Amino acid sequence: MTALATTPPTAVRAVLADGRVVDVRGLGPADQDDLARLHAELPERDQFLRFFTPRPVGLDALFARLVQTEDAHRLALGAHLGGRLVGVAHCEVLADPAEAEVALVVDHRQQAHGVGTLLLEHLASAARERGVRRFVAEVLAENARMLRVFTDAGLPLSVRREAGTLHVTLLLDPVEGYLEAVGERERNADVASLRGLLRPRSVAVVGASRRRDSIGNAVLRGLLAGGFTGACHVVNPHASEVEGVPSVPSVRDLPEGVDLAVLCVPAHAVPEVAEECGQRGVRALVVITAGLTQRGDLADGLLAAVRRHGMRLVGPNCLGVVNTDPLVRMSATFARGPAPAGRVGVVTQSGGMGIALLDQLAAVGLGVSTLVSTGDKYDVSGNDLLMWWQHDDDTRVAVLYLESFGNPRKFARLARRLAARKPVVAVRVGTSEVARRAAASHTAAAATPAATRDALYEQAGVIAVDDLSEVLAVTCLLSWQPLPAGSRVGVISNAGGAGVLAADACARYGLVLPELDERTRAGLAEALPEHAGVANPVDTTGGASAEVFARCLRLVCADPNVDAVLVLAAPTAVATPIDAVAPAVAEAGPDLGKPVLAVHVGQLDVVRPLPVAATGGTVPAFADPALAARSLAAVAHYAAWRERPAGAVPDLAGIDVDAARALVADHLATNPEGGWLDPAATLRLLGHFGMPMVPATVARDADAAVAAARDCVGPVAVKAVATNLLHKSRGGGVLLGLRDDREVRAAVARLGDRFGDDLTGVLVQPMAEPGRELLVGVSNDGVFGPLVVLGLGGVDTDLVADRVCRLVPLTDRDAVEMVGRLRAAPALLADHAAGRFDLAAVTDVLLRVGRLAELVPEVAELDLNPLVVRWRGAQGVDARVRLRPREATDPFLRRLRA
Numbered sequence: 001m002t003a004l005a006t007t008p009p010t011a012v013r014a015v016l017a018d019g020r021v022v023d024v025r026g027l028g029p030a031d032q033d034d035l036a037r038l039h040a041e042l043p044e045r046d047q048f049l050r051f052f053t054p055r056p057v058g059l060d061a062l063f064a065r066l067v068q069t070e071d072a073h074r075l076a077l078g079a080h081l082g083g084r085l086v087g088v089a090h091c092e093v094l095a096d097p098a099e100a101e102v103a104l105v106v107d108h109r110q111q112a113h114g115v116g117t118l119l120l121e122h123l124a125s126a127a128r129e130r131g132v133r134r135f136v137a138e139v140l141a142e143n144a145r146m147l148r149v150f151t152d153a154g155l156p157l158s159v160r161r162e163a164g165t166l167h168v169t170l171l172l173d174p175v176e177g178y179l180e181a182v183g184e185r186e187r188n189a190d191v192a193s194l195r196g197l198l199r200p201r202s203v204a205v206v207g208a209s210r211r212r213d214s215i216g217n218a219v220l221r222g223l224l225a226g227g228f229t230g231a232c233h234v235v236n237p238h239a240s241e242v243e244g245v246p247s248v249p250s251v252r253d254l255p256e257g258v259d260l261a262v263l264c265v266p267a268h269a270v271p272e273v274a275e276e277c278g279q280r281g282v283r284a285l286v287v288i289t290a291g292l293t294q295r296g297d298l299a300d301g302l303l304a305a306v307r308r309h310g311m312r313l314v315g316p317n318c319l320g321v322v323n324t325d326p327l328v329r330m331s332a333t334f335a336r337g338p339a340p341a342g343r344v345g346v347v348t349q350s351g352g353m354g355i356a357l358l359d360q361l362a363a364v365g366l367g368v369s370t371l372v373s374t375g376d377k378y379d380v381s382g383n384d385l386l387m388w389w390q391h392d393d394d395t396r397v398a399v400l401y402l403e404s405f406g407n408p409r410k411f412a413r414l415a416r417r418l419a420a421r422k423p424v425v426a427v428r429v430g431t432s433e434v435a436r437r438a439a440a441s442h443t444a445a446a447a448t449p450a451a452t453r454d455a456l457y458e459q460a461g462v463i464a465v466d467d468l469s470e471v472l473a474v475t476c477l478l479s480w481q482p483l484p485a486g487s488r489v490g491v492i493s494n495a496g497g498a499g500v501l502a503a504d505a506c507a508r509y510g511l512v513l514p515e516l517d518e519r520t521r522a523g524l525a526e527a528l529p530e531h532a533g534v535a536n537p538v539d540t541t542g543g544a545s546a547e548v549f550a551r552c553l554r555l556v557c558a559d560p561n562v563d564a565v566l567v568l569a570a571p572t573a574v575a576t577p578i579d580a581v582a583p584a585v586a587e588a589g590p591d592l593g594k595p596v597l598a599v600h601v602g603q604l605d606v607v608r609p610l611p612v613a614a615t616g617g618t619v620p621a622f623a624d625p626a627l628a629a630r631s632l633a634a635v636a637h638y639a640a641w642r643e644r645p646a647g648a649v650p651d652l653a654g655i656d657v658d659a660a661r662a663l664v665a666d667h668l669a670t671n672p673e674g675g676w677l678d679p680a681a682t683l684r685l686l687g688h689f690g691m692p693m694v695p696a697t698v699a700r701d702a703d704a705a706v707a708a709a710r711d712c713v714g715p716v717a718v719k720a721v722a723t724n725l726l727h728k729s730r731g732g733g734v735l736l737g738l739r740d741d742r743e744v745r746a747a748v749a750r751l752g753d754r755f756g757d758d759l760t761g762v763l764v765q766p767m768a769e770p771g772r773e774l775l776v777g778v779s780n781d782g783v784f785g786p787l788v789v790l791g792l793g794g795v796d797t798d799l800v801a802d803r804v805c806r807l808v809p810l811t812d813r814d815a816v817e818m819v820g821r822l823r824a825a826p827a828l829l830a831d832h833a834a835g836r837f838d839l840a841a842v843t844d845v846l847l848r849v850g851r852l853a854e855l856v857p858e859v860a861e862l863d864l865n866p867l868v869v870r871w872r873g874a875q876g877v878d879a880r881v882r883l884r885p886r887e888a889t890d891p892f893l894r895r896l897r898a
Contacts (some may be wrong), residue, residue: 012895013307014122014179017114017185019192019898020081021310026123027088028066034085035063035078043108049143050105054470066090075130079115082310086110089119091127091135100127102170104149114185116149118894121168121182124155125890135170154181154416168828176649179892183413186894187387194388196283197312197380198323198370200259203332204233206251206273207264208242216264218334219320220245227333230405233258250277255751260284262320262332262773263799266341267291270316271301277741278309281490286332287315293376295502305571306898313898318375319351322368325394331375342367343396346474347385349374350788353401353427353468360472365609365618366479369394379898381406386414389422392572395480400426400462405453409891410809412460414870419461421724423478423638426462427471428453438559452784455805459814461641464635470608473622473631476607480618481595483639486563488514491537492554493568494544494577498601499537501871504567509633514536520559527551542572550580550587557588557596564594564632568625570601578621586614597632599625647813652848654690657855662839663688664858674860679721682881689852691845691864693876696765702748708764718747719763722755728878737767768877772828772837773866776845777801778853780860780884785891786853790818791848793866810850815843842867860884 011025027035038049039059050055066076066088076090086107091100102123106115124135139146141164150157155178156171203223208216214436220243223232234242237249248254251261251273261277263270274285285306292298293316306313314321320333324341327711330337335355340362348354354373361367369392372385382402389395398418405411414763415424428450456642457464465471489511493499503513513536517522526535527548533539540552549569556567569578578600596619600609603623610619622628663685667677677685680698687693697708709716719734729736733753735747744764752759775793780786788810791803804821806814819825819842831837845867853859861882868875 009664012122013310013898014191014894014896015186015189015441016081016118016504017192019189019195020113021193021312022086022115022118023080023307024077024119024895025080026069027078027090028069029067031078031085035066035088038085038088038107038862039063039105042105044877046105046108049140049146050103050152050431052140058496075123075126077119077126077720079119081110083308087115087119089116089123091123091132093132094136097131100132100135102137104146111145112120115190116146117153117185120149120153121894124153124172125893128174129890133172135168135172137168137170139166139168140164141166146228152181154178165188174892179413182892182894185416187390189894190384190387191391193312194284194380194384196259197286197314197321197389198372198836199325199328200230200330202231202233202258202260203228203262203330204235204251204254204258204261205332206261206277208234208236208245208247210236210242214264217242218261219264219332220332220878222320222331222335222338222884226361227329228331229327230259230313241621251280251282254280254282254800256281258282260286260332261284262288264288267295269307271298273870274302274305274311275308278305278618279312282309282311284312285314286318286321287313287375288318288320288334289315290317290375293318299378302373303898306379312896313379314372315375316378317351318881319348319354321373322371324367325368333371337357339371340367341369341370343394343479345369345385345389345392345395345398346400346401347374347382348372348401349377349403350401351375356468357401357471360468361475363473363605363860364476364607366475369396377404377406377897379896381415381897382683383407383411386411386418386424390414390418395803396422396425396726397475398422399475400424401429402426403429404455405783405898407891408456409807412456413892415457415460415462419638420642423473423635424460425471425478426460426464427468428457428458428466446643451803451805452779452781452807455787455807456784459806461638463638465634470634471626473620473627474634476620476632476872477595477597477635480609480620482593483642484564484595484632484636485593485639487511487636487640488561488563489629490514490516490554490559490562490565491568492540492556492565492881493537493570494540494542494549494572494575495568495570496533496539496541498568498570498599498625499533499539502568502599503537503631505626506566506633508580508626509630511633511636512631514561516556517559517561517686520561523555524552524700527555540577542570543574544577546575546577546580549575549577550584552557553584554588557585557592558595562594563659564636565596566599566625566628566632567596568599581619581621582610582612583614585617585619586612590656595632595635597622597628599623599628627898645813649809649851650812652690652845652851655848655851656688656717658895659853660685660688660856664847664856664883668858668885671883672885674858675882677881677883682879685852685856685881686864686876686879689848691848691852691876692841692874693879694765694768697761698761699744699748699764700761701747702745705748705762705764706744709738711742712764712766715767716742716744717763717765717767718751720751720755720759721761721763722751723760725755725758733853765877768868768875769870771868771870771874772831773868774842774850774874775863775865776867777864778849778862780853780857786850786855786857786859788818788846790822790842792822792824795867806850808846808850808854810854812843812847815850818846819843836871837869837874841872842869845874845876858883858886 073093079087089104160167205220208220233248236247322339366654598621600621699705773794775787775791786808792800802823804818832839864876
């Protein structure tokens with residue numbers, strides 16, 4: 001039988017459908033009395049549906065078995081609400097170790113809140129990690145509630161009826177439909193749990209001083225100046241009122257039912273105040289106070305209070321939270337003045353970045369819908385806000401400043417789902433080693449590798465930018481203009497040099513300047529002097545009047561070959577063409593459907609709005625043509641991402657996952673710390689995933705090498721198998737083109753002289769046919785998970801460094817795009833068109849490597865180098881794989897950080 005529960009799963013917090021927080025953990029002997037109480041309090045009808053009899057007997061023996069953690073064939077999880085056991089899910093392995101019988105029971109007063117479904121998800125995840133592949137259950141046909149729990153779970157389900165009983169089978173593999181169902185339940189529950197934080201009916205500022213230079217006073221003034229629509233309370237033991245709001249001396253003196261408490265007290269007082277808030281029924285905390293993360297006892301005390309009372313937490317060490325909805329109008333931060341209202345949602349780990357974004361958005365007439373400064377991010381994170389914005393119609397654009405990721409695979413799913421409807425803009429942080437060290441010391445979080453982070457953003461449709469100016473530029477463009485239908489740009493200027501700069505910038509960022517339509521060129525020629533330029537970019541010359549400039553702009557806007565228009569206007573003594581831009585856009589009509597960007601030469605502001613009064617629209621006016629082009633390119637790339645099909649993880653023939661996992665388990669059983677697989681085991685592992693490899697034989701001595709070479713057709717390669725030799729070619733461990741027994745023996749002897757006692761054998765392979773050499777690899781990051789790498793291969797792979805990365809799961813679309821994103825792609829795809837490069841074979845290898853990395857996460861590193869690609873087919877010539885033990889984790893399991 002499969003061992004299930006020698007160690008119960010670690011306790012986690014999770015959110016029910018109504019927003020309440022429960023603890024889910026394995027049951028132990030201390031829970032037996034609570035287990036008996038839960039069943040004793042069930043109505044007679046519920047007992048009948050659970051046990052098929054109104055008066056079940058032998059329950060005490062059942063309870064005793066369920067709480068015995070040393071029983072390796074049973075697993076029981078309990079959901080605790082406010083310390084009270086309100087639901088249990090348990091399973092027991094049957095004769096087939098891949099199958100377990102499952103049963104659930106929920107306190108009748110807590111049914112219909114998602115307790116049973118949540119427990120089923122956690123039990124399925126824990127059982128799956130222990131080798132169980134199917135749950136089976138017997139359900140009375142009249143037990144509609146239980147059947148609905150199984151059906152709504154989203155796992156593949158089959159039901160067989162026999163008399164009045166339904167025999168239910170659930171397959172535990174997390175298929176896409178199941179992950180979508182879990183994700184939707186999590187989004188709904190998370191939004192409900194955040195209402196006390198982002199839509200509070202009452203807020204208490206704890207530690208609001210009468211000193212106007214204090215943080216607590218600033219938070220209170222922000223709430224009052226913003227016009228908070230709910231009840232405002234103050235806790236200050238040394239004042240009867242602060243800023244006109246009556247004060248109470250202690251949290252214990254607050255009225256019951258306060259939704260949100262903002263803590264601005266000294267660090268040493270935070271745990272006690274948080275505990276008092278929980279006891280008083282506060283639903284959420286914002287801890288402005290810094291200094292807790294550096295003190296483990298204080299951090300633990302805060303978290304203990306949050307967990308004990310089911311509160312949500314922002315911070316500590318944060319700026320605060322904002323919701324400008326007219327029904328809320330909450331500006332609970334110590335930023336200068338209330339936050340401007342708008343349609344941009346912001347989540348930031350840095351309070352300073354939050355202040356800068358508020359100021360910049362206000363300066364251009366934009367504002368925020370919500371802002372959450374997560375600070376040290378004990379609980380509420382960027383993932384929570386991605387879920388909130390899914391349901392928030394007031395948010396049109398999301399802006400993220402994230403220095404670390406707690407659950408990047410869940411982030412990818414959430415960001416991809418949001419980006420399909422609303423743009424998501426993220427600042428790249430920690431690209432340099434110095435910046436990564438700074439980020440880690442600032443947030444007490446692990447640094448994010450740049451290549452992995454960029455792959456995450458690319459696959460999730462996130463618009464990645466590099467600085468605050470670009471954040472503002474892209475946000476303005478997304479807020480004021482439609483998405484472009486493509487990357488073709490029409491450039492028009494009254495200064496030829498500015499037009500050339502813009503054209504260069506467009507080319508640099510992947511935008512195309514197409515030839516203008518013949519009718520457009522004719523209209524431009526008619527409107528402009530002979531020496532003007534009517535090609536793209538259009539040069540109206542500095543002598544063009546505002547009227548002529550506007551006419552030319554309308555012609556370019558209407559051109560069918562153009563997806564977007566970039567206007568460069570330099571003021572002259574003759575005209576101020578920037579003044580003609582808005583009227584020209586207005587005359588082009590509200591159905592223009594193309595973004596129009598202006599560059600006002602000499603402008604001091606990075607970007608400013610040009611209102612189009614007739615349509616109520618706005619044209620962004622930039623100071624720098626390069627920034628305008630870069631922003632347009634980012635938005636065009638995002639628009640193209642939205643239009644592309646999502647892609648799918650295909651079923652691949654020739655994969656034996658069980659055999660691969662058994663191989664890995666055997667290796668780790670004898671090598672608990674992991675390590676590099678030997679060549680024979682490497683080839684077997686790759687073979688279990690159908691990887692096309694050049695056949696190879698491991699020979700222990702010269703006689704065996706000669707025998708292996710005789711089995712090959714044509715010349716052979718002999719490669720050293722030596723201790724600590726990872727790069728065979730670079731280390732002098734490869735001898736090629738050996739044609740007879742004498743040359744093979746000489747090669748073995750030469751390698752013996754070169755490596756001495758470190759040589760444990762040789763690898764004998766037929767010489768591979770020539771072709772394009774690529775590298776396909778895996779790097780398994782401890783936070784992000786496996787990353788698949790594609791690059792140019794062979795001995796010079798590190799010198800060329802032309803590589804593309806994608807995180808698993810890898811879709812068919814990802815695989816094709818990886819090839820297309822290489823700098824060498826034009827040559828490779830030209831070879832494909834000429835029949836000299838099998839693109840399908842390369843994408844098949846990428847998909848197989850992706851599945852291996854996904855399904856066998858113990859693979860820490862994998863190098864398939866070179867992968868030789870020919871006109872038909874591809875073959876791996878050499879490979880190495882390093883394993884490491886891993887702790888089982890389910891990135892999609894519903895649980896809170898704290």
